[in-house]
Amino acid sequence: MRGDAPPSAWSDARQGFIDILPPLLACVPIAMVYGAISATKGLSVAETALASALVFAGGAQFAGTELWASPPPILALFASTLLINARHALMGLSLRPKTRWGRAWPFAVFFMADEIWAMAERRATRRPVTLAYWLGEVAPFYLNWVACSAIGAAAGSLLGDPKAIGADFAFTALFIGLVAGFWRGRSTAVVVVSAAGVAALAYVWLGSPWHVLAGALAGMGAAAFFAEARA
Amino acid sequence: MKVELQTLLALLAMAGATYATRIAGFLLPDKLNLGPRARAALDAIPAAVLVSVIAPSMLATGWRETAASLIAALAATRAPLIGVVAIGVAAVVLLRQM
Numbered sequence: 001m002r003g004d005a006p007p008s009a010w011s012d013a014r015q016g017f018i019d020i021l022p023p024l025l026a027c028v029p030i031a032m033v034y035g036a037i038s039a040t041k042g043l044s045v046a047e048t049a050l051a052s053a054l055v056f057a058g059g060a061q062f063a064g065t066e067l068w069a070s071p072p073p074i075l076a077l078f079a080s081t082l083l084i085n086a087r088h089a090l091m092g093l094s095l096r097p098k099t100r101w102g103r104a105w106p107f108a109v110f111f112m113a114d115e116i117w118a119m120a121e122r123r124a125t126r127r128p129v130t131l132a133y134w135l136g137e138v139a140p141f142y143l144n145w146v147a148c149s150a151i152g153a154a155a156g157s158l159l160g161d162p163k164a165i166g167a168d169f170a171f172t173a174l175f176i177g178l179v180a181g182f183w184r185g186r187s188t189a190v191v192v193v194s195a196a197g198v199a200a201l202a203y204v205w206l207g208s209p210w211h212v213l214a215g216a217l218a219g220m221g222a223a224a225f226f227a228e229a230r231a
Numbered sequence: 232m233k234v235e236l237q238t239l240l241a242l243l244a245m246a247g248a249t250y251a252t253r254i255a256g257f258l259l260p261d262k263l264n265l266g267p268r269a270r271a272a273l274d275a276i277p278a279a280v281l282v283s284v285i286a287p288s289m290l291a292t293g294w295r296e297t298a299a300s301l302i303a304a305l306a307a308t309r310a311p312l313i314g315v316v317a318i319g320v321a322a323v324v325l326l327r328q329m
Binding site: 021022023025026043044046047050051054055056057059060061064070071072073074075077078079081082085086087088089090091092093094095096105106109110112114118121163164165166167168169170171172173174175176177178179180181182183187188191192194195196197198199200203204208211212213214215216217218219220221222223224225226227228 | 233234235237238239240241242243244245246247248249250251252253254255256257259267268269270271272273274275276277278279280281282283284285286287288289290291296299300303304306307308310311312313315316318319320321323324327
């Protein structure tokens with residue numbers, strides 16, 4: 001890899017932009033499906049775009065459409081969002097020491113969606129995550145998410161059944177590819193097998209969204225258990 | 232372009248909850264003195280979180296999704312990210328026609 005000279009803010013931003021493109025493309029059908037479902041719950045195009053702009057968390061937004069009613073159950077939506085997004089606390093814990101965001105960090109963390117975070121973690125295996133890199137990721141991904149949600153809401157039922165084009169599976173395939181980027185041999189295998197097994201069981205027994213926390217904690221626990229005791 | 236007040240309030244509640252979870256990990260003390268096991272647990276977060284989110288789709292939806300996940304995982308050993316997505320989606324579409 002190149003990298004003797006310290007990279008400029010511009011090249012960092014450009015690299016962030018390039019790195020986020022594959023997840024961005026995978027999110028096009030996901031956001032459109034979200035918009036279409038949101039429209040069936042009675043939200044206008046503007047309201048759907050606003051949901052994507054304000055919440056900017058796919059999993060919680062999909063769950064929100066499940067709970068949505070008229071008038072919306074605000075407390076239930078709040079609690080569900082908190083629970084589904086609890087993983088962000090772990091993600092932030094992991095990412096924070098790798099960031100160089102200065103005083104902009106309270107602004108920057110607003111955009112810590114799964115895909116943006118995952119690509120930043122990938123970047124952090126080689127160099128710190130500068131604000132320029134982060135914003136290079138955020139700008140296109142955020143605009144794409146909001147715009148495609150709005151398009152989905154406007155097009156609505158014209159899109160047809162998302163399952164027929166495998167749109168519901170794009171997210172799963174994307175995350176499998178992202179996990180591969182973190183692969184470091186057996187220590188990762190231990191984490192992946194424990195997290196996947198416990199999360200699947202928790203999903204069957206307890207239901208969503210408990211599987212995320214249960215699986216994440218199981219993966220972390222397994223990593224700690226199998227860690228070699230070296231200082 | 233209508234936005235109803237009730238809807239706006241509900242969206243703001245969801246946004247507030249999301250932001251709280253995103254800022255939470257950044258609010259801890261700057262220097263954490265971690266032992267090797269805590270360090271390993273922290274290092275495991277990216278893979279553990281990502282896998283947990285998709286575990287229901289991979290393992291508890293049906294054999295087609297599980298098979299497509301395996302195919303995507305195989306693809307991930309050599310293909311770039313967007314190729315993994317394309318192969319995974321194509322696999323699930325084909326399998327669902329069986």
